[in-house]
Amino acid sequence: MNAGTDGTGRKQIVQEAPIVTAVTRISAPVEDVWRVLVAFDQYAQWHPVLSLDAKPEQVVVGAEIPGRRSGGDSGQQDVTMRIVYVQAPHRLAWEGGSLDAILGRHSFVLTPQPDGTTELTDSEEFFGAAVAELVPTLGQLREEYSRYGAALQARVEGLSG
Template sequence: MREISVTTTVAAPPARVWEVLTDTSAYGSWNPFIPELSGELREGRRLRVRIVPPGSSRGMAFHPTVTAFEEGRELAWLGRLGVPGLFDGTHSFTLAPRPDGGTELTQREVFRGLLVPAFASALRRTEAGFAAMNEALRTRAELRSGSVHP
């Protein structure tokens, strides 16, 4: 098992962060890590997700299943490479309100399966991708909330 987690403080309320996170049709205009995400964000539904980790020459597309969708709080999916137990990833975004009106945004993935050790270098790039996406999401949410001025 391997876990990657990146938490970012956003100077915007959870509702604004959630709005940016779930407006998947706009990902191509701001999201450096997941430039494409399509499908219905609802438990049990399959998505099409394309990721482009930093330093990767090309992206990778996969079709995970939404496992959690709690308005304003959590979005999660389960993706698999091949058969269960080979390389499974449980990806989640959680939003927690801060006392100052902002949001703690955590993007996390837990990888399980026989092939996880073979993907060690790719997982390091994935962690950098989480950080890049969180930062881009932070900037977009803060601009929309008027917390940051261009």
Template sequence: MEWTGARYADQPEVSADTWIAAPPERVWPLVAELERMPARSTELESLTWLGDGPGAGARFRGHNEHPSLGRWSVEGTVVECDAPSRFAWEMDGEDAPSARWSFDLVPDDGGTRLTQRARMGPGRSGLSRAIDAMPDKEQKIVFVRLREFEAAITRTLEAIRAEAESSDERA
């Protein structure tokens, strides 16, 4: 795991990857069907497509809960849907996307190298309000949130790997 940037305006990013003993074509539905994500998340409670999904341009609404940030709903848009290699979406912010999440699937040694990334900003989000209230603590606020993203990515990658490698998914 690594991240760069310490201030929200720097659009800091965190990423991680895992190797999966399954071809990208088997892993693809596990990343492109975002409605599967709440089962892998401690923050995302539910996700609803606002029309057809999951192609490029598809819109969805996610309902979230966080101990420090409370409950909120936010809409997002699939911005890349290149089966079976890249899937990305951006969450709506006040003036631009507040976050960008993506998966890259690369054939690797008979399986798939799956990388997930999360980038903050550039648009304002609920985190921006916390920073506005405590501007002297911005770097700490961003650091803590990136650590939460890191934990979420690790959990998601492990769940996807387990699902892709299970006998149920191979059938």
């Protein structure tokens, strides 16, 4: 937590949003990784828990991506993400959830490496009224995101190899 003043001399407490990050090295160029990342209608073929119902041409800010998340305590649940940032083929960000409970801002950053591989940084920042309940599970979420990165890696490398 950072403490500052709010202009009246009173201390203001700013709590940083919890964030989960996983980094994966993929043996393929950024453009190949991007093609798989934005082929939303094919997520069910490689992603361990996410099935999406949108086409790659819907990769524009404001587009909504409906889908389903399976596994975990809640079983299968419908989800809708809204794209909030696109910088093809290097960065994609979407949000899902609600500030009344938990809102997640998920970002994928693809960084080309000198050896022709791609570094994927998969992060999610959490906000909302119930975000404190999420904090004890951040380590488990980090492991899950590493698993998602490995699944994307296997999909991309399988297609290009």
